[in-house]
Amino acid sequence: MKRNIYLDNKPLDEAKAIWHQALADAGFFDRRPEQKIAVDDCLGRILARPVFALRSSPSYNAAAMDGIAVHFLDLANASESNPVRLGRARFTPVNTGNAIPEGCNAVVMIEDVHYLSDDEVELILPATPWQHVRTIGEDIVATELILPEGHQVRPIDQGAMLATGVTELWVQCPPKAIAIPTGSELIQPGQVGQPGQIIEFNSRILAGYLNEWGAVARRSAPIPDDPLKLKEAILAAVADNDIVILNAGASAGTRDYTSQVLAEVGKVIVHGVAIKPGKPVILAIVGAVPVIGLPGYPVSAVLTMRLFLRDMITAFLGREKITPPEVEATISRPFHSHMGVDEFVRVTLGRVGDILMATPVGKGAGAVMSLVRADGLLTIGAGKEGIGAGEKVAIELLRPQAEVDATLVCIGSHDNILDLLANQLHTERPLIRISSAHVGSMGGIMAIKRGEAHLAGTHLLDEATGEYNVAYIKRFLANIPLQLINLCYREQGLLVARGNPKNIQGFGDIAEHGHLFINRQGGAGTRLLTDKCLADLKIGRERIQGYQREEYTHMSVAAAIASGSADTGMGIRAAAVALDLDFVPVAEERYDLIIPKKFLHDDKITRVLHLIRTNQAFQQRILALGGYELRDSGKVMYEQG
Amino acid sequence: MKRNIYLDNKPLDEAKAIWHQALADAGFFDRRPEQKIAVDDCLGRILARPVFALRSSPSYNAAAMDGIAVHFLDLANASESNPVRLGRARFTPVNTGNAIPEGCNAVVMIEDVHYLSDDEVELILPATPWQHVRTIGEDIVATELILPEGHQVRPIDQGAMLATGVTELWVQCPPKAIAIPTGSELIQPGQVGQPGQIIEFNSRILAGYLNEWGAVARRSAPIPDDPLKLKEAILAAVADNDIVILNAGASAGTRDYTSQVLAEVGKVIVHGVAIKPGKPVILAIVGAVPVIGLPGYPVSAVLTMRLFLRDMITAFLGREKITPPEVEATISRPFHSHMGVDEFVRVTLGRVGDILMATPVGKGAGAVMSLVRADGLLTIGAGKEGIGAGEKVAIELLRPQAEVDATLVCIGSHDNILDLLANQLHTERPLIRISSAHVGSMGGIMAIKRGEAHLAGTHLLDEATGEYNVAYIKRFLANIPLQLINLCYREQGLLVARGNPKNIQGFGDIAEHGHLFINRQGGAGTRLLTDKCLADLKIGRERIQGYQREEYTHMSVAAAIASGSADTGMGIRAAAVALDLDFVPVAEERYDLIIPKKFLHDDKITRVLHLIRTNQAFQQRILALGGYELRDSGKVMYEQG
Structure with missing residues (x-):
């Protein structure tokens, strides 16, 4: 089969309008299926018809107090000086909720009743008609409206409904949806894959969101890359669903038959929209059922379904469009986008002082973790080429605002202890999360300078003094009152495969034997350490094969070595321990936290300091990671301002 | 058994503190049961333990583009003037997601590949190592933290988790709760009760809220009023639940054994709290299980459980306390409360112009509809005697803010058409609701004067001119630009039992034969009509038995007559039709809507006017109610300013 070129590159608004019209033409918005169910089963459902009271409530005249039921005229002249005595024939003891007996029309509450005997009472206050009686229909009268059509049922x-005799009601049927994964490379969770095989998790993500938005979504087994099987699956799905989602197969790869098959069995309305990610989305109608082909990358699939499916479901249910909550934030670093494309950028958010900072979490659309970590979505319109640092932007929230506001923003050097800290803080106070951006020690210092972070991890050696961090703070953060607090000492060294099969003992070996190195990014403390080692040994960078290949974390370097795509790289011992690599020690270094004084009394920071200073279980967990030394942990190493 | 007096009248804060301590002593907050479940089943669950990646993702070096995999060194010198040709041995076609074959370390995307034949390609650009390749662990590296403890699982x-090889995880077990209704008077929904019997719906309400707050709640069958059976039920419930709720039996009625029984089998921590409603709540510990006796009235039960149970559940789960959303609103009319008691007042809310108005919806705690209709809760602290009209107060929202903001506030005379309007508007736009307060025609005019309503229904006859409404507007609303728009003409008359068994033909009969009358409240147009009839006939009010008994709606008057608690009352024909009563016509009257001009272009008002002016199906539904005439419906009867 020939490679398939995108049919369209439709602007988003145009694609949405065309699609909406196609759905309207197919009668998608007019179906409104409804069903009759028991009131006991209707919590959270949406009423398809209004509900009117079948009976009045109360349905009888009921005592509203514990006391006695009387005829009010019997007490007409009662007073303290003229107590009225009633015999058992003229009063009836009642509890709250009891029916008022025939001939009675008022209740005297127990506190005002003086029992002379079980059969005689004395009363000193007159009564008014129907006092302390809940009369029939006081709450609601039969035939009155209880709940309007379109209302979502709450426990109350x-x-x-039950109080007024209603036991069944008509509710809307949510749209039935199915998520069909396609691709011969898919295996099920729990199976161990060969290279090229992919665990099928997208359909779970898609069905989860469909359910969250009000559909009833199922998943099908994966359909292999075979146009006939795909066709069969689509035809079976449209016969039994209101919405069909195909996942993967929307791009232009050799095995992507989806759009041809859809054109055969139905009508492709749009194939290709000017959005990033999500361009290759397919919007089709088969019979009268919308069939949406979502791109295969999970992030593309989720963002695309938010654009096209969320509103479809609310419209099917006749509900108001969901307006996702938005906040205004300041972009922390410039972000370039493409003219002519609506671009959707995942960002992390953090309130540092008075400013809500948004930081793009780059990476490809395949990176599901980037969406797990994202706090919000930034849309850059087709008419813009990007966003400049410091620019104010509207961000659609992906988490509750309270969580965003309680985020501890940690920008700087990466260390595995930060994961432990994040988990421990979240356990203690579930609202608090740590948003950590691994931009290296220098990046952290710059973030503190710009007021974008609560704290920065740093391990910058000043070669002149042999001391860590202080010289850099004096140079770049001279005007900021801050404390420099030690987190740990840690071992840096060369990570190598288990057993060190290439017998790498230092940079000399790497240069001499042409071993494949993997580097850290510029500005990282570990990069500076690498460069210092090379300078000390007078080895030129060009002699290190792979010097140009940069990663952002110790764990990424370790992963490259564990997978064999590099022979060695500089990193901390904890990363070697985590991935069962061998480790050739190079240096012990000091890793400190820079904390501006204005944040020292912030609840999040005090919790961090309390943890590292006093929580021995937490310290044990750090030591178990390997390569750490905590002799100064929590100690103020330097202070200014 | 002797009547039981409340043990306590504890201030709320003190009761909460004592209860919290008792729960802590019983180890309630430390249980944290957890269970291991499949990732596929964990949506919305809360992690009991952090989740770390078992495998890196991607788990192999994967093509990030469709194209060909190559070794980057082969293209080192490629350029437009020096195209490089590669044979089939030096390249491998790959689709996005395919594994990079052994010996390759870069992908050239399909757009840049010139196929000379199936087995030979020509390339004119150099490649960098690992370009267009998603390397192992690019997204996340094995052992890294994916999700912290305490996180609530989303689809992404x-x-x-599945992408990184995690298929099972530890989640928190929500607290198991049971709601036990007590009372021999209870019958099940669907059963037809005798006077004194009550449909058991409270346990459904309670279980619904418990589930909403994160528990897993069941309901038990009702327990009759028998201390032994109650004791058995409590002991069985505590053996199998984390929280036990008893409903009713918390008050001081003759059959309220709950507190004695609880004192026998466990410890009563608090019985009686200085709150209104909800005073007779019982907080007890049996074994190590909290047992809460909630008052029997549904409104008291719900408000009390919000005070004592919501935070218990979140604490059990180790989650942050829920801070319910609050708004600031202005109280529309004074509300008196009791010193020494924390009082919880249901209010309706409506945004009229710039002001958010809160109006208490009084009525007793038995009125479940008052909670259905409530938009918010006002707490009046124990130290206050009430709230003055116009005072600013904090209101806890019971509905989403967007719904509150989209509420059409209609204050004034009651008419059954308002129910139809409310339903129709809600159907067209689910956010829009009508909040209607039935305070009579004069009350409506005053609400317009104070800027508290979008519209007011009114039918006030000026005896001097014989005209409706205009004279009153000129007198009371002279400075407000407004339109007076007709809604309908309607028949007023005497409602009497079907067949008119007492042969009531007019007020003369009522006065002469001492028939029991039921009146409307002062300020109601229907009250004025009654008074005019009496004046015309020169019948003194004292001669009408029941003249002092006031109801607020036509339907309440009709319900009283249908139930036999009154013989007759003045009301509209639609109310008679609804409850199958007979009707003795007295007058046709005009019912108009007063709408300030500043709201005439409000979307909600234009929808109302559109409906009554042009929607024939809607007009038919009005006529079907009986007694209406629509010749001027939607017509502007008077305009000023």
Whole structure:
């Protein structure tokens, strides 16, 4: 089969309008299926018809107090000076909720009743007609409206319906949806894959969101890359669903038959939209059922379904469009986008002082973790080429605002202890999360300078003094009152495969034997350490094969070595321990936290300091990572301002 | 058994503190049961333990583009003037996601590949190492933290776990709760009760809220009023639950054994709290299980459980306390409360112009509809005697803010058409609701004067001119630009039992034969009509038995007559039709809507006017109610300013 070129590159608004019209033409918005169910089963459902009271509530005249039921005229002249005595024939003891007996029309509450005997009472206050009586229909009268059509049922509504004799009601049927994964490379969770095989998790993500938005979504087994099987699956799915989602197969790869198959069995309305990510989305109608082909990358699939499916479901249900909550934030670093394309950028958010900072979490659309970590979505319109640092932007929130506001923003050097800290803080106070951006020690110092971070991890050696961090702070952060607090000492060294099969003992070996190196990014303390080692040994960078290949974390370097795509790289011992690599020690270094004084009394920071200073279980967990030394942990190494 | 007096009248804060301590002593907050479940089943669950990646993702070096895999060194010198040709041995076609073959370390995307034949390609650009390759662990490296303890799982999180080889995880077990209704008077929904019997719906309401707050709640069958059976039920419940709720039996009625029984089998921590409603709540510990006796009235039960149970559940789960959303609103009319008691007042809310108005919806705690209709809760502290009209107060929202903001506030005379309007508007736009307060025609005019309503229904006859409404507007609303728009003409008359068994033909009969009358409240147009009839006939009010008994709506008057608690009352024909009563016509009257001009272009108002002016199906539904005439419906009867 020939490689398939995108049919369109439709602007988003145009694609949405065309699609909406196609759905309207197919009668998608007019179906409104409904079903009759028991009130006991209707919590959270949406009423398809209004509910009217079948009976009045109360349905009888009921005592509103514990006391006695009387005829009010019997007490007409009662007073302290003229107590009225009633015999058992003229009063009836009642509890709250009891029916008022025939001939009675008022209740005297127990506190005002003086029992002379079980059969005689004395009363000193007159009564008014129907006092302390809940009369029939006081709450609601038969035939009155209890709940309007379109209302979503709450527990109290169930009570009101049952109280007025309603036991069944008509509710909307949510749209039935199915998520069909396609691709011969897919294996199920729990199976161990060969290279090229992919665990099928997208359909779970898609079905999860469809359910969250109000559909009832199922998943099908994966369909292999075979146009006939795909066709069969689509035809079976449209016969039994209101919405069909195909996942993968929307791009232009050799095995992507989806759009041809859809054109055969139905009508492709749009194939290719000017959005990033998500360009290759397919919007089609088969019979009268919308079939949406989502791109294969999970991030593309999720963002695309938010654009096209969320509103479809609310419209099917006749509900108001969901307006996702937005906040205004300041972009921390410039982000370039393409003219002519609506670009959707995942960002992390953090409130540092008075400013809500948004930081793009780059990486490809395949990176599911980037969406797990994202706090919000930034849309850059087709008419813009990007966003400049410091620019104010509207961000669609992906987490509750309270969580965003309680985020501890940690920008700087990467260390595995930060994962432990993040988990421990979240356990203690679930609202608090740590948002950590691994931009290296220098990046952290610059973030503190710009007021974008609560704290920065740093391990910058000043060669002149042999001391860590202080010289850099004096040079770049001279005007900022801060404390420099030690987190740990840690071992840096060369990570090598288990057993060190290439017998790498230092940079000399790497240069001499042409071993494949993997480097850290510029500005990282570990990069500076590498460069210092090379300078000390007078080895030129050009002699280190792979010097140009940069990673952002110790764990990424370790992963490259574990997978064999590099022979060695500089990193901390904890990364070697985590991935069962061998480790050739090079240096012990000091890793400190820079904390501006204005944040020292922030609840999040005090918790961090309390943890590292006093929590021995936490310290044990750090030591178990390997390569750490905590002799100064929590100690103020330097202070200014 | 002797009547039981409340043990306590504890201030709320003190009761909460004592209860919290008792729960802590019983180890309630430390249980944290957890269970291991499949990732596929964990949506919305809360992690009991952190989740770390078992495998890196991607788990192999994968093509990030469709194209060909190559060794980057082969293209070192490629350029437009020096195209490089590669035979089939030096390249491998790959689709996005394919594994990079052994010996390759870069991908050239399909757009840059010139196929000379199936087996030979020509390339004119150099490649960098690992370009267009998603290297192992690019997204996340094995052993890294994916999700912290305490995190609530979203669909994207499921994807991330499955992508990194995690198929099972430890989640928190929500507290098991049971709601036990007590009372021999209880019958099940669907059963038709005798006077004194009550449909058991409270346990449904309670279980619904418990589930909403994170518990897993069941309901038990009602327990009759028998201390032994109650004791058995409590002991069985505590053996199998983390939280036990008893409903009713918390008050001081003759059959309220709950507190004695609880004192026998466990420890009563608090019985009686200085709150209104909800005073007779019982907080007890049996074994190590909290047992809460909630008052029997549904409104008291719900408000009390919000005070004592919501935080218990979140604490059990180790989650942050829920801070319910609050708004600031202005109280529309004074509300008196009791010193020494924390009082919880249900209010309706409506944004009229710039002001968010809160109006208490009084009525007793038995009125489940008052909670259905409530938009918010006002707490009046124990130290206050009430709230003055116009005072600013904090209101806890019971509905989403967007719904509150989209509420059409209609204050004034009651008419059954308002129910139809409310339903129709809500159907067209689910956010829009009508909040209607039935305070009579004069009350409506005053609400317009104070800027508290979008519209007011009114039918006030000026005896001097014989005209409706205009004279009152000129007198009370002279400075407000407004339109007076007709809604309908309607028949007023005497409602009497079907067949008119007492042969009531007018007020003369009522006065002469001492028939029991039921009146409308002062300020109601229907009250004025009654008074005019009496004046015309020169019948003194004292001659009408029941003249002092006031109801606020036509339907309440009709309900009283239908139930036999009154013989007759003045009301509209639609109310008679609804409850199958007979009707003795007295007058046709005009019912108009007063709408300030500043709201005439408000979307909600234009929808109302559109409906009554042009929607024939809607007009038919009005006529079907009985007694209406629509010849001027939607017509502007008077305009000023």
